[in-house]
Amino acid sequence: MKKRERKRPLRPGMPPGSLVPLDKELTDLVTIQVIRYNDEHWEEETLDSIADLATPDPAMKVTWINVTGLSDISLIQQIGSRFSIHPLILEDILHTRQRPKFEEFDAYLFMVMKLITYQEEDSDIEAEQVSMLFGENYLITFLESADSIFEPVRDRIRKDGRIRTRPTDYLAYALIDLIVDNYYVVLENLGEKIEFLEEDLLTSPNPATLSAIHLLKKDMIFMRRSVWPLRESISSLERSDSPLLHQETVVYIRDVYDHTVQMIDAIESFRDIIAGMIDIYLSSVSFRLNQIMKFLTLIATIFIPLTFLVGVYGMNFQYMPELSIPWAYPALWGVMIVVASGMLIYFYRRGWI
Secondary structure, rough: OOOOOOOOOOOOOOOOOOOOOOOOOOOOEEEEEEEEEOOOEEHHHEEOOHHOOOOOOOOOOOEEEEEEEOOOHHEEEEHHHHOOHHHHHHHHHHHOOOOOOEOOEEEEEEEEEEEEEEOOOEEEEEEEEHHHEEOOOEEEEOOOOOOOHHHHHHHHOOOOHHHOOOOOHHHHHHHHHHHHHHHHHHHHHHHHHHHHHHHHHHHHHOOHHHHHHHHHHHHHHHHHHHHHHHHHHHHHHOOOOOOOOHHHHHHHHHHHHHHHHHHHHHHHHHHHHHHHHHHEEEEEEEHHHHHHHHHHHHHHHHHHHHHHHHOOOOOOOOOOOHHOOOOOHHHHHHHHHHHHHHHHHHHHOOOOO
């Protein structure tokens, strides 16, 4: 299994809101991409620093700031100062082991989610944290590396879609919906892996199959740990009475919530199937062992009377009447063949072989 999430060092005892330095070996390239748009116009630029960000233009309905890479702590601090973000929120942005959650403030709403992707090359899943913060006319997203995941939303903005006629909370919905839809892709691939493993269980189960089942079980546990709190977060967002969330957008958020419920149902079904697969594997192995033992037992049973006859005539006595009869040796072979054949016929009629 590949490393699922990038780890950040934790220092016990530090004050709340401390921005812990990232791993020294982490060399993410930090980029700042800004998109501004209204009903009739949009503009896009890439900034070298947050100081280059112009004052929000009142003519622009929404300003979307996307920060990719979390290695520049000073940048995070500047963004926090520029938009009056609480220090605990900045800490959550840097600590990428966060459980998906939703927090509500007067000036902005904050969400943490897990972006889960399926790697076709090694049939593995990976995850990274996505932090989202949006206010009246701005939205800020923080990614670790997978900036391309939001490209479909950018294309919708560039193509003068419905998204440009909506306020900031609709853009937040579009990004959340994109992340949730990506979960379906992961679950679909995991479902295909389950089907292949079921075929292997029915044809040729082996220790490698059991190892694949255990890895798949870990994947499903990881998915469950990501989707369950995400459902709670979206539910909290849907029930929020913040003025930053418009009633027209709540309808769409409710639809995303329904998707998370469907995913949880699928995950629970997959977990039940995987648990059953382990039982099937153990039953298959036990059945194969029983078949082998049955075959060996039949062989041993056939040779018991033959061994008895050979043992009797193998005794070292001087006077044995059969020793003086010329046809005694072939007669003994005939008796042993008849006994073995009779036992085989009997076993066959009983359905044992």
